[in-house]
Amino acid sequence: VGPIYIDGAKPGESIIIQVKDIRPTIGQGAIYSSEFNEKYLTEVPILRFMGLSFPRKTKICRIINGSVLFDGLKLPYKPMIGTIGTAPYPEAECISSSVIPGRHGGNMDLPDICPGSKVILPVFHEGALLYLGDVHAIQGDGEIFGTAVEMPAEVTLKVDVSRENVNWPRIENAxxxxxxxxxxxxxxxxxxxxxxxxxxxxxxxxxxxxxxxxxxxxxxxxxxxxxxxxxxxxxxxxxxxxxxxxxxxxxx
The missing domain is CATH 3.10.28 (Endonuclease I-creI)
Incomplete structure (x- = not known):
C-alpha cells in the first residue's frame, strides 16, 4: 500500500507510526519457495558445496483461534509488518525501496513491528511517502527460508508527525x-x-x-x-x- 502522503511531514523530521491492529482477510497464509528463496539460501558456500537441490514448494497455513497451523503443528499467531518505510534518499542507494531496507525502513522483516509497537522513521521527502506491505502471520528471527507465513491483511495505523530528526528507524514498545x-x-x-x-x-x-x-x-x-x-x-x-x-x- 502506498505511497501515502502524510500532511505536514518535512525532510529532516520523522513520522511516528503506531501499529494498532493487523487482521487476516482470508483466514490463511502461505510459506513458499521461489527463485528468490533459492538465491537467498544458496549464497551460503556450504550449501553449494553439498550440492543441495531447492524444490519449488508451497505450504498453506490456516489461521484459526489465535494459532497458525503448519503441517498440523499449532504455532502462535503473531502478526507483523515485514515492509514499512518512507521514500528513501538518495534514491540511488536502493534498487527498490520496498525490497532493500535502509535508513528509510523498507523490507526490515522484524517481528517487533507488530500491534502495540511504534515505528519512528526519518523523512527525506515532502509528505514522507509512507508505504507498507509484506504482512506475516508468524516469522522467526532471520526469516532464513526467505519467506514466512505470508498473508493478505488489513492493517490499522495511527501516524503522527514529529520534529525529531532520526538517522535510522527506531522501534518502541511497552x-x-x-x-x-x-x-x-x-x-x-x-x-x-x-x-x-x-x-x-x-x-x-x-x-x-x-x-x-x-x-x-x-x-x-x-x-x-x-x-x-x-x-x-x-x-x-x-x-x-x-x-x-x-x-x-x-x-x-
Whole structure:
C-alpha cells in the first residue's frame, strides 16, 4: 500500500507510526519457495558445496483461534509488518525501496513491528511517502527460508508527525527501545550491528542522561539483537534498565 502522503511531514523530521491492529482477510497464509528463496539460501558456500537441490514448494497455513497451523503443528499467531518505510534518499542507494531496507525502513522483516509497537522513521521527502506491505502471520528471527507465513491483511495505523530528526528507524514498545540498521551501500552485517547499538547509545544519552560509554557498557551487559531478514538488525534494550540506571545518578 502506498505511497501515502502524510500532511505536514518535512525532510529532516520523522513520522511516528503506531501499529494498532493487523487482521487476516482470508483466514490463511502461505510459506513458499521461489527463485528468490533459492538465491537467498544458496549464497551460503556450504550449501553449494553439498550440492543441495531447492524444490519449488508451497505450504498453506490456516489461521484459526489465535494459532497458525503448519503441517498440523499449532504455532502462535503473531502478526507483523515485514515492509514499512518512507521514500528513501538518495534514491540511488536502493534498487527498490520496498525490497532493500535502509535508513528509510523498507523490507526490515522484524517481528517487533507488530500491534502495540511504534515505528519512528526519518523523512527525506515532502509528505514522507509512507508505504507498507509484506504482512506475516508468524516469522522467526532471520526469516532464513526467505519467506514466512505470508498473508493478505488489513492493517490499522495511527501516524503522527514529529520534529525529531532520526538517522535510522527506531522501534518502541511497552518494554523495549530498539534501533534498526541495515547492510548495503558498503555496510557489512557487522557494521549494521555497530551502527544500531551506537544509535541506541546516543538515544540513551539524549533521553535518559546516560553517557554514551556507560550506555554501551550497559548494552554489552543486557542488550539484545533481533535479526529481521539477513540485511536488517535491531539493537534493543529494556526500558526498565534505562529507568533504573538513570535513577542511580550515573549520568554524563
Amino acid at each position: 518494554e523495549e527501545i530498539m534501533y534498526v540498521a541495515t547492510t548495503g551501500a558498503g555496510r557489512s552485517f557487522e557494521d549494521a550491528v555497530r551502527i544500531a547499538f551506537l544509535e541506541l547509545a546516543v538515544y540513551m544519552e539524549k533521553e535518559y542522561g546516560i553517557d554514551r560509554i556507560s550506555g554501551l557498557m550497559l548494552c554489552s551487559l543486557v542488550g539484545k539483537i533481533s535479526v529481521g531478514n539477513l540485511w536488517a538488525v535491531a539493537a534493543k534494550i529494556k526500558r526498565k534498565y534505562l529507568e533504573e540506571f538513570s535513577a542511580t545518578g550515573m549520568r554524563r
